[in-house]
Amino acid sequence: AQKITQTQPGMFVQEKEAVTLDCTYDTSDPSYGLFWYKQPSSGEMIFLIYQGSYDQQNATEGRYSLNFQKARKSANLVISASQLGDSAMYFCAMRGTVGNTPLVFGKGTRLSVIA
Amino acid sequence: SQTIHQWPATLVQPVGSPLSLECTVEGTSNPNLYWYRQAAGRGLQLLFYSVGIGQISSEVPQNLSASRPQDRQFILSSKKLLLSDSGFYLCAWSPMGLGSPLHFGNGTRLTVT
Numbered sequence: 001a002q003k004i005t006q007t008q009p010g011m012f013v014q015e016k017e018a019v020t021l022d023c024t025y026d027t028s029d030p031s032y033g034l035f036w037y038k039q040p041s042s043g044e045m046i047f048l049i050y051q052g053s054y055d056q057q058n059a060t061e062g063r064y065s066l067n068f069q070k071a072r073k074s075a076n077l078v079i080s081a082s083q084l085g086d087s088a089m090y091f092c093a094m095r096g097t098v099g100n101t102p103l104v105f106g107k108g109t110r111l112s113v114i115a
Numbered sequence: 116s117q118t119i120h121q122w123p124a125t126l127v128q129p130v131g132s133p134l135s136l137e138c139t140v141e142g143t144s145n146p147n148l149y150w151y152r153q154a155a156g157r158g159l160q161l162l163f164y165s166v167g168i169g170q171i172s173s174e175v176p177q178n179l180s181a182s183r184p185q186d187r188q189f190i191l192s193s194k195k196l197l198l199s200d201s202g203f204y205l206c207a208w209s210p211m212g213l214g215s216p217l218h219f220g221n222g223t224r225l226t227v228t
Binding site (some may be wrong): 043047052091103106107 | 147149151157158159161164174203205207213214216217218219221222224
């Protein structure tokens with residue numbers, strides 16, 4: 001079974017600054033995938049970034065990067081140059097070895113960007 | 116391109132009434148389909164998932180059920196709603212593969228009164 005822990009219920013960041021959202025995970029699967037989603041107040045779930053457990057490099061997608069530390073079982077999301085539109089809930093999720101398995105989500109972190 | 120449709124967007128139902136939420140996917144075949152529920156300010160709880168027609172896996176025992184009558188159609192039902200069934204229901208699909216993200220519908224906000 002997989003478990004995701006997000007210990008920051010809420011975070012504040014100044015506009016144009018970088019912010020790191022924490023995510024730790026637990027699994028016994030030898031390979032797995034880690035995902036981050038953004039949920040604005042409208043409720044839609046927006047896929048941001050993916051990291052495979054055997055990927056050699058940390059994933060990046062535009063202003064989003066994933067700081068993957070396998071030994072520490074952490075997959076923190078880094079958002080650079082924060083914008084007001086980044087204010088939202090952010091969820092970390094993971095999937096185990098078998099590709100058909102659903103994603104297990106953390107409880108989320110609410111990010112507020114301040115002008 | 117693939118799209119997912121989920122309806123209705125909002126629903127207010129009395130306790131004890133039935134429920135039917137529908138989700139359809141276009142532009143792909145044999146998708147994996149999922150129903151999640153999100154309580155206010157909380158994370159996503161997996162309710163059901165399906166890897167094929169007629170194949171339903173239930174994650175949480177409750178008074179909800181799911182069906183997949185067609186390849187790209189996923190239905191969430193209840194015979195009698197409880198107050199605790201209130202929440203935000205999200206349908207999602209994904210192709211097979213460890214690195215395949217889930218693609219979500221816009222959700223249904225259900226209030227049971």
